[in-house]
Amino acid sequence: MALSQINRTSSRGRTAFPSGPGGGLRRGRSKNDGVAPWLFILPTFLGIGIFFLWPMAQSVYFSFTEWGAFGGNTWTGLENYRRLVSDADVLGALMNTVVYAGVSLLSIPVAIYLAGLINRPGLRFKGLFRTLYFLPVITMPAAVSIVWRIMYNGDFGIINYLLSTVGIQGPYWLATPGVAIIAVALVGIWTSLGMNMIILGAGLQGIPTEIYEAAELDGASPWRQFRAITVPLLTPSIFFVTVMTVIGSFKVFDLLFVMLGAGNPVTQASQTLVYLFYDKAFIANDKGYAAAIGLLLLVLIALVTFLQFRLQKKWVTYA
């Protein structure tokens, strides 16, 4: 997650300034700084208490209750969780997440390849290329989604027109269950490719050029160099991007909501866990059940992160 990235920078910072807090000069001073630190953290912890910790506790409580039509909730024990494990919509949302994550992960090799090209020595217009690939990362998801919605249109959409010029009959992208989630995932790739290229590119630049020079002298082909040097030494960055991508797949909302639209049967067939949560909590007013879905999301994300960190030991090489 974001943490591993930051931790890396922080440990670098710490070595750069070994006389951090608690070091040398500070030791002579009194044991704590009195009331000042409490005032410094007060606004943040006030906000966190009201809008994070309290809602967190409430969500757990809500997940054991059922909501009446006019407010008020009654304790129903494990009923919501019983419903959860046999709900076809939940299973469907998990399947959609798998498909979405699968399609998204296919973009990692592409991102590595393009990042490698941009980092080539002597390449000009680097800044321009970076701008082009990064632009979708920063633009408003709702705004770009309505553009893609038109481009994907099965009748007058430009994508099917372009496909027809090479003899391919494109599907009704956003109106066909099963196809829609892939179409949305392709837009997801478009919005994240630039970011992945930056992260993977930073990893690429960390690989010492001497290794490639040695390999070249030994007559290793570019493909061999890529397989035997680039990929193993890049695994920490690949790992980071993979974790981010899988977690992101559980949370797809903006693209689905704007491209497919609420109340569309195809949306129901293409929804992710967060979309399902939104639908139950704020459309169906089934907030108790929604809370249970939210907690499932929490558990799944924790599980995926844990699994990936475990697997990491098997395939990540830290140089």
Add this chain to the structure above:
Amino acid sequence: MPSTTVTLHNGRRRYASNAGAYVVLGVGGLVMVFPFIYQLMASLMTNSEVLSIPPQWIPSAFRLENYVAVFTSIPFAEQMSNTVQFSLIRTTAQVAFSALAGYAFARMRFKGSGILFGILLSILMVPSELLLISQYQIVNNLGWLNSMPGLVAPGLVSAFGTFMMRQFFRGLPNELEEAARIDGAGPFRIFWQVMLPLAKPGLGALAIITLIDCWGALLWPLIVTTAQDQMPVSVGLATFQGEHGVEYPSMMAASLMAMLPIIILFIVMQRRVIEGLAHAGLKG
């Protein structure tokens, strides 16, 4: 950026191999910007031109009136103003409060700081969507639905921002701080006059990340605003309906105008934006 690899190749080979890179990057880049070009073109067409089969690439005339129509068919000016206020208030508050708390965690000693920091870290692991039900209830009970206070409330502080600022302050040398303390400056003066100026790059990075994040935010604003003139433009676009059914050109014009400020910010400060976002990883 010349490196040793270059000197291994002779000039001709380098030229030849980079030619391929230009072609691949160029074609890929074109694919990346294609939706924006299409958006611009469609925003200047008539509705029937957008709907024509086969599609039209160039509008028959540049219909700038589509842009004017956006302002009359939806309260677009109000929505843009809401987005600006929403983003600026949240960004200012998050940066200010995160700097304060981050500094305390990085440089001050107080009882329970370890536990409080642990709480902060565990919040980073929780998907924020889970908290929406309760956050909505709080805002609803305060009577803040369809209002700016309701829009900004849950995002005035940030666990992520606090963490990021703490890491930044930890990386700063503490000689200046010590000198100021010896001169008798109190903690607030040290923070304000000595440390904050040193932290400008970190503050800037956090501000950029937060601003871009807020500008595009959809889910929370969608939940707490139902009145068209109280929505930020992201919600306005997501629920866009013209007076006479779907008017694609106005839709394209509206979406283009909505993202233009961030695109300009990005082009002007490209390097800092990319570095800021990459430094933090994705904020999700």
